[in-house]
Amino acid sequence: MLTIITRRIRALAVIGAALACLNPAWAADYPERPVTAMVPFPAGGSTDLMARAIAQELTDSLGTNVVVDNRSGGAGTVGLAALARARADGYTVGVVPAAPLVNQPHMHRTPYDLDSFDYVCQFFESPQALAVKPGSPFSNLEELVAYAKTHPGELTYGSPGPGSLPNLAMEQFLEKAGVDITHVPFAGDGPGVTALMGGHVDLYMTMSNVIADRDLKSVAIFSEQELDTLPGVQTAAAQGYDMTASWWGGVIAPKGIPDEAREALEKSCKQATESERLGKVLDRLGTQAAYLGPVEFRAKVEAISKTNGRLIEKVLKNRS
Amino acid sequence: MDALLSALSMLAAPDALLAVVAGTLVGIIIGALPGLGSLLAITMALPLTFVLGQGASVALLLGIYCGSVYGGSLSAILINTPGTPQSAATVLDGYPMARRGEAGLALGWATTASAFGGILATVILAVASPLLARIGLKFGPVEYFALGVFALTCIVTVSRDNLAKGLMAGLIGLFVAVVGQDPVTGYLRYDFEVFDLSAGIGLVPFLVGLFALSEVFWRAAERVNGSVPVIRSAFRCPSLAELRRRFSMLLKSSLIGTWIGTLPGVGASSASMISYAEAKRSSPNRDKFGTGEPDGLIASEAANNAVTSGAMVPTLSLGVPGDPITAVMLGALVLQGVTPGPRLFLDNQELVLFIFLMLFVANICMFFGGWLMSPLFSRILRLPEPLLMAAVVVLVAAGTYSINGNPFDLLVVLLAGIGGFLLRYNGFPLAPMVIGFVLSPMIEQSLRQGLLMNRGSFLGFFASPIASGLFLITALFLLWPLLSRLRKRVFSSATVKE
Numbered sequence: 001m002l003t004i005i006t007r008r009i010r011a012l013a014v015i016g017a018a019l020a021c022l023n024p025a026w027a028a029d030y031p032e033r034p035v036t037a038m039v040p041f042p043a044g045g046s047t048d049l050m051a052r053a054i055a056q057e058l059t060d061s062l063g064t065n066v067v068v069d070n071r072s073g074g075a076g077t078v079g080l081a082a083l084a085r086a087r088a089d090g091y092t093v094g095v096v097p098a099a100p101l102v103n104q105p106h107m108h109r110t111p112y113d114l115d116s117f118d119y120v121c122q123f124f125e126s127p128q129a130l131a132v133k134p135g136s137p138f139s140n141l142e143e144l145v146a147y148a149k150t151h152p153g154e155l156t157y158g159s160p161g162p163g164s165l166p167n168l169a170m171e172q173f174l175e176k177a178g179v180d181i182t183h184v185p186f187a188g189d190g191p192g193v194t195a196l197m198g199g200h201v202d203l204y205m206t207m208s209n210v211i212a213d214r215d216l217k218s219v220a221i222f223s224e225q226e227l228d229t230l231p232g233v234q235t236a237a238a239q240g241y242d243m244t245a246s247w248w249g250g251v252i253a254p255k256g257i258p259d260e261a262r263e264a265l266e267k268s269c270k271q272a273t274e275s276e277r278l279g280k281v282l283d284r285l286g287t288q289a290a291y292l293g294p295v296e297f298r299a300k301v302e303a304i305s306k307t308n309g310r311l312i313e314k315v316l317k318n319r320s
Numbered sequence: 321m322d323a324l325l326s327a328l329s330m331l332a333a334p335d336a337l338l339a340v341v342a343g344t345l346v347g348i349i350i351g352a353l354p355g356l357g358s359l360l361a362i363t364m365a366l367p368l369t370f371v372l373g374q375g376a377s378v379a380l381l382l383g384i385y386c387g388s389v390y391g392g393s394l395s396a397i398l399i400n401t402p403g404t405p406q407s408a409a410t411v412l413d414g415y416p417m418a419r420r421g422e423a424g425l426a427l428g429w430a431t432t433a434s435a436f437g438g439i440l441a442t443v444i445l446a447v448a449s450p451l452l453a454r455i456g457l458k459f460g461p462v463e464y465f466a467l468g469v470f471a472l473t474c475i476v477t478v479s480r481d482n483l484a485k486g487l488m489a490g491l492i493g494l495f496v497a498v499v500g501q502d503p504v505t506g507y508l509r510y511d512f513e514v515f516d517l518s519a520g521i522g523l524v525p526f527l528v529g530l531f532a533l534s535e536v537f538w539r540a541a542e543r544v545n546g547s548v549p550v551i552r553s554a555f556r557c558p559s560l561a562e563l564r565r566r567f568s569m570l571l572k573s574s575l576i577g578t579w580i581g582t583l584p585g586v587g588a589s590s591a592s593m594i595s596y597a598e599a600k601r602s603s604p605n606r607d608k609f610g611t612g613e614p615d616g617l618i619a620s621e622a623a624n625n626a627v628t629s630g631a632m633v634p635t636l637s638l639g640v641p642g643d644p645i646t647a648v649m650l651g652a653l654v655l656q657g658v659t660p661g662p663r664l665f666l667d668n669q670e671l672v673l674f675i676f677l678m679l680f681v682a683n684i685c686m687f688f689g690g691w692l693m694s695p696l697f698s699r700i701l702r703l704p705e706p707l708l709m710a711a712v713v714v715l716v717a718a719g720t721y722s723i724n725g726n727p728f729d730l731l732v733v734l735l736a737g738i739g740g741f742l743l744r745y746n747g748f749p750l751a752p753m754v755i756g757f758v759l760s761p762m763i764e765q766s767l768r769q770g771l772l773m774n775r776g777s778f779l780g781f782f783a784s785p786i787a788s789g790l791f792l793i794t795a796l797f798l799l800w801p802l803l804s805r806l807r808k809r810v811f812s813s814a815t816v817k818e
Contacts, residue, residue: 107506161506162503162505195461197457
């Protein structure tokens with residue numbers, strides 16, 4: 001029995017060695033071993049599914065296994081802290097949505113900041129939309145704002161959590177519209193969307209796909225253009241509120257990874273974003289592949305961090 | 321009809337059947353190991369679903385899901401440690417039974433109740449899924465709060481020896497869960513500027529430390545006194561007569577579990593406690609709860625396995641996962657090209673039927689798997705105690721660390737273990753602490769959401785008929801001993817007058 005097993009292991013080793021020879025030439029130095037892709041959210045969530053999809057693309061283009069490692073907790077901050085602490089050798093990268101980068105550090109002390117990371121690429125972005133409960137009388141922002149102006153504090157809106165991207169985007173909108181709608185935070189879209197479907201909150205701000213999948217009505221989409229998945233829903237800009245909001249993120253790494261690794265990762269990441277297979281997975285998850293190179297990605301992180309920092313200061317800290 | 325036929329042919333595929341059997345057995349083992357839970361088991365299988373076909377993937381995941389929820393009861397009964405948080409309430413009566421030398425029967429009841437709960441819930445799911453999903457929508461924050469408060473009455477149940485100490489332990493549990501990010505403002509509370517505390521105290525490390533590690537300390541301390549109970553028992557199925565006698569308990573607990581499963585965000589851990597509280601309220605054997613009463617075991621196990629099927633209701637029909645475990649299942653389905661939601665029942669009927677049938681098969685596998693494997697687990701108890709305890713420590717540490725790869729979790733295990741030991745030493749029951757800890761986030765968040773929605777008024781909580789009903793049941797339950805004493809006094813004084 002034992003000899004059979006050892007023989008099998010040997011056979012596997014030979015096959016493995018043979019496969020390793022098939023790698024592209026530049027992979028000879030980096031990567032020499034599997035790469036860990038840290039995901040700061042639990043397995044099975046949208047972030048995780050996207051991370052697994054891009055990990056598969058990176059596996060193919062880097063020629064080594066890219067293994068997803070979920071480090072969840074603290075709205076993504078635990079995972080980012082672990083990533084910032086990880087050895088900057090290019091064998092640990094993070095697949096992260098923007099919130100723990102651009103929001104959480106403004107809410108409380110985190111053992112990392114924007115400078116703790118190297119930015120590889122943004123690879124996904126999906127616009128947010130404002131949904132209304134079933135049977136709601138509102139069909140556009142104008143009606144909503146008019147009602148909210150005459151009935152201050154009567155309406156409620158839900159978000160997936162305090163300080164989440166949709167929470168801050170909605171506050172940005174409320175600031176522009178000059179109305180007061182009470183925020184009811186939920187522990188994620190699961191309970192939140194159900195509460196909207198059951199009519200327990202009047203409005204719910206989240207990613208457009210969450211709304212489109214469930215046949216909910218929305219009053220505005222916060223993107224540059226209208227979406228096919230939400231037919232007939234006008235953009236906020238078209239309704240006179242010049243703003244966009246999305247859920248976005250990409251691949252980052254601990255600061256100071258070797259140039260060779262960085263170049264390989266940047267190249268693979270760009271390649272992955274162009275892949276049809278990834279596009280399909282992202283499409284099913286209701287988001288789109290949207291590539292930004294290292295420089296633009298970093299600039300976007302910095303810009304949005306600034307806006308959200310101001311909003312957090314205003315709405316979260318002054319309210320209570 | 322065509323849909324049923326194609327679902328049956330999907331079911332009969334050898335790879336699907338093999339996947340469900342393998343998944344169930346692996347699930348039982350992982351569930352039985354303290355610290356390793358359903359979520360970890362399913363996550364580990366996730367990469368496999370990239371390779372397997374749609375049918376086999378779904379079968380594998382469902383098998384693991386059912387098996388792991390059941391597996392947690394094995395260690396709950398045998399070593400006083402819930403293998404998964406879902407089995408926290410199983411400890412209360414399962415372990416006393418084992419100590420009394422009835423480990424085999426306890427395992428038999430747990431297996432029977434789990435399979436019964438799972439199967440009944442599957443049948444209900446198959447018949448009433450869209451309807452149940454609509455009822456689930458009626459539950460908003462206000463109703464969740466009322467449900468959480470009702471579940472808290474469990475604390476009274478499990479601290480019969482000393483209510484004051486039980487309540488204190490419950491309060492500690494409620495409080496420990498408050499550490500971390502405020503669910504409404506996002507502020508950090510009680511983090512003492514320690515970053516690791518900002519994510520809160522994890523349920524698994526807390527639970528595992530409190531039960532498993534403190535049990536190790538306890539046995540080590542007990543050994544000095546030389547009183548080590550040796551449990552010798554094989555798997556024993558409850559007799560038909562017993563089964564008939566406790567049938568109503570099985571039925572009710574399964575229904576509670578199914579129903580709670582359909583509510584998003586409540587989960588199997590709370591469900592087994594709610595079911596336990598209700599059993600304690602209504603069982604004819606309620607006085608014996610906490611001392612090794614099969615009804616308590618049934619209440620917990622039937623409910624937590626019924627949740628597995630119940631939780632598929634909102635997942636499949638609304639596309640809203642009920643708990644993190646079904647969130648992973650949802651994710652796996654999405655990756656297989658299936659979009660759960662209201663349209664799934666129309667567009668992909670054969671897959672929905674296949675899922676129901678597979679859940680059915682998984683529960684049957686689970687029963688036989690439990691039958692086959694629990695003697696193995698009860699034999700583990702006959703290992704020399706120092707060896708067993710050392711193994712528990714290793715498992716606890718490895719299992720807990722494997723979840724988040726966070727060393728801080730190990731510190732939590734150690735501190736919870738020491739804390740648990742000290743509490744037990746001073747006669748505090750541990751169960752209320754877990755009850756408080758598990759229910760705290762749901763109660764706090766729903767209370768504060770409800771207040772936000774009602775503009776700070778508590779009166780709004782009573783405007784909901786569902787919530788009012790639950791509050792009424794809670795009040796009756798708490799006042800029952802007082803009322804019955806009053807009734808007795810009135811009755812006896814009346815007879816004296818005669």
